[in-house]
Amino acid sequence: MATLHTVNKSPFERSSFISALNHTVPGDKVLMIEDGVISARKGNTFADLVSSALSDCSVYVLAPDLAARGIAEGDLVEGVQTIDYGGFVDLVAECDRTQSWL
Amino acid sequence: MAMDEAGGAPGAAKKFLYVNRKAPYGTIYALESLEVVLIGAAFEQDVQLAFLDDGVYQIVKNQSTDAIGAKNFSPTYKALGDYEVTKLYVEAEALEERGLTADDLMEITFEDEDDDWAEKPSINIVSRADMAKIMSEQDVILSF
Amino acid sequence: MAYDFNGATIEADEEGYLVDLSVWNPDLAVLIAEDEKIVMNDEHWEVVNFLREYYDEYQIAPAIRVLVKAMKKKFGGDKGSNKYLYELFPYGPAKQACKIAGLPKPTGCV
Numbered sequence: 001m002a003t004l005h006t007v008n009k010s011p012f013e014r015s016s017f018i019s020a021l022n023h024t025v026p027g028d029k030v031l032m033i034e035d036g037v038i039s040a041r042k043g044n045t046f047a048d049l050v051s052s053a054l055s056d057c058s059v060y061v062l063a064p065d066l067a068a069r070g071i072a073e074g075d076l077v078e079g080v081q082t083i084d085y086g087g088f089v090d091l092v093a094e095c096d097r098t099q100s101w102l
Numbered sequence: 103m104a105m106d107e108a109g110g111a112p113g114a115a116k117k118f119l120y121v122n123r124k125a126p127y128g129t130i131y132a133l134e135s136l137e138v139v140l141i142g143a144a145f146e147q148d149v150q151l152a153f154l155d156d157g158v159y160q161i162v163k164n165q166s167t168d169a170i171g172a173k174n175f176s177p178t179y180k181a182l183g184d185y186e187v188t189k190l191y192v193e194a195e196a197l198e199e200r201g202l203t204a205d206d207l208m209e210i211t212f213e214d215e216d217d218d219w220a221e222k223p224s225i226n227i228v229s230r231a232d233m234a235k236i237m238s239e240q241d242v243i244l245s246f
Numbered sequence: 247m248a249y250d251f252n253g254a255t256i257e258a259d260e261e262g263y264l265v266d267l268s269v270w271n272p273d274l275a276v277l278i279a280e281d282e283k284i285v286m287n288d289e290h291w292e293v294v295n296f297l298r299e300y301y302d303e304y305q306i307a308p309a310i311r312v313l314v315k316a317m318k319k320k321f322g323g324d325k326g327s328n329k330y331l332y333e334l335f336p337y338g339p340a341k342q343a344c345k346i347a348g349l350p351k352p353t354g355c356v
Contacts, residue, residue, distance in 0.1 A: 003238055019123070019155050023234040099121060099237060100245040102131070140353045144309060173305065181304035184312045 003028045004095035007036035008102070011046045016101040021049055023099075026056035029091060031083075033062045037069060040080045047077045054079040062088060115148045116241035122157035124246065127172050132160045135246035136178060143185035150240075151182075154193040154233060157246075158200065161192070161225070163208040176208065183212030188224050195230045251277055263345050270348030279346045282337065289325075290334055290346075296320065297347040307352040310340040 005028060011017035017039050020030060030053060032040050039046045040061045053059055054077075063082040066073070073082050083091065092098055120139055126132040143149060153161060160179070167174040182188070190210060197203060204227055213219040228236065237243060249256040251274055257265040262281060264270060275294060279286045286294075296317065300308050308316065310328070318326020331339035340352045 001238065003243075015155065016123075022230055023154075023237055025234050025238045028238070097237075097240055097243045098245075099243045102123070102245055137353055140306070140309070144311070175305055177303060177305045181300075181306060181308070181312075184308065184316065 001027075002095045004091050004098045005030045006098065006100045007032050007039070008034040008100070010035040011039040011044075017046065018049070020099075020101040021053050024053065024057050029058045029060065029095060031060045031062065031088065031091060033065055033088075035065075035069075037061045037065045037071060040066075040076050041071050042075055042077050050077045050080060060087070060091065115146065117148045117150070117239065118142070118242045118244065119150050119152055119237060119240040120244045120246065121152045121154070121237070122160055122246050123155040125156040125159035126165070126175070127167065127170065131246045132157070133175055135244070136160075136175060138244065139182070139187060140178075140185060143187055146186075149187050150189040150191060150236070151187065152191045152193070152233060152236065154196045154230075156196075156200075158192055158196045158202060158207075161190070161208050161210065162202065162206050179208060180210055182210065183224060186212075188212040188214075188222075189226065190224045191226050191228050191233060191236055193230055193233045194227050197227070249274065249277055249281070261345075261351065263351055264348045267348055267350070275346050275348065278348075282335075282342050282346065284335065284342070284346070286346075290343075292321065292325070293317070293331065293334060293339065293343050294347045297343055297349060301347070301349050307340065307344045307347075307349045309352055310338070313340060 005020045005024060007017045007020050007030065009016050013035065017036065024030060038044065040050055040059070041047070050059060059080045060083050061076065061080055063084050066082060076082070120135055122132060122135050124131040139149065139151065161176070165174050165176040192207065207225060210224045211221045212224050214222050247258050247260060247262060249258060256269055256274060259265060262278065276286050279290070284290065297307060297313070300316065314326055314328055314331065317331070324330060335342040344350070344352055
């Protein structure tokens with residue numbers, strides 16, 4: 001009965017990333033897209049939040065958005081998974097509902 | 103109603119949650135959400151509204167938009183009861199972070215058909231953890 | 247479109263709803279009603295006035311089922327029915343009565 005939470009804004013610009021993490025329940029999936037991928041780079045201010053979210057949720061980033069911003073997969077917070085557009089569709093289909101943290 | 107039932111039998115009411123996270127007037131999200139709620143109410147589903155983050159500002163009282171040239175649509179939330187939308191969840195932490203309390207919110211009520219039309223409050227203040235739980239129990243979430 | 251009201255031009259949208267709600271007055275309502283082939287009587291006015299009060303309070307024109315329910319509560323079962331309202335406003339009570347009341351088209355009404 002998982003919820004897919006999508007975040008498309010940088011955590012430095014908007015609070016939607018933190019809000020999303022605050023409203024997950026164990027087993028939920030969080031997907032960073034567009035500027036949302038910025039929170040998944042290791043060493044950033046929000047990296048620890050991503051790590052703690054990984055304790056009971058899965059965290060994904062959309063690879064094309066990562067590449068567009070020059071972030072290598074090796075530069076991600078450990079445990080964050082990359083997916084492509086097909087993987088995005090699979091996640092939406094797998095989850096029972098989607099909440100977009102606009 | 104259990105989730106599996108809701109997803110199963112055709113025609114059974116599904117649980118719809120409208121998530122409102124933006125203050126009114128600065129962007130169009132709040133008004134758009136309200137319009138979709140009113141239109142969607144005709145489909146007789148189990149509709150609930152969530153107010154969190156800046157969305158709590160949508161239902162604060164004493165809104166006056168005369169000087170900004172925008173229509174004050176806050177009175178419309180009081181009509182939701184007529185549309186059988188009677189469950190408005192407001193996150194306690196979102197209020198507190200913004201220096202607001204439940205007393206800063208409009209009085210929004212509905213008349214309970216099953217209780218001799220007694221007037222009851224539509225607003226329920228819930229904790230962040232409960233809000234997360236409410237979200238996890240929906241069939242459909244509409245995000246604004 | 248526009249209404250020719252005592253020599254003045256009152257602006258309306260392509261369906262006949264007033265562009266500026268504040269220009270409404272009862273005489274203009276009679277004129278809009280004529281355009282809808284309706285001769286206003288007390289029953290028509292009851293609905294039109296009710297809609298204006300509802301709009302004043304909530305800033306929306308109610309959907310038809312909400313109007314029916316609210317009419318029933320205020321005026322009793324005979325007047326709180328689709329049949330009664332459609333007899334008064336054959337082309338749709340919400341649409342026609344709102345137009346005559348000088349209100350926008352009800353939300354969700356196509």
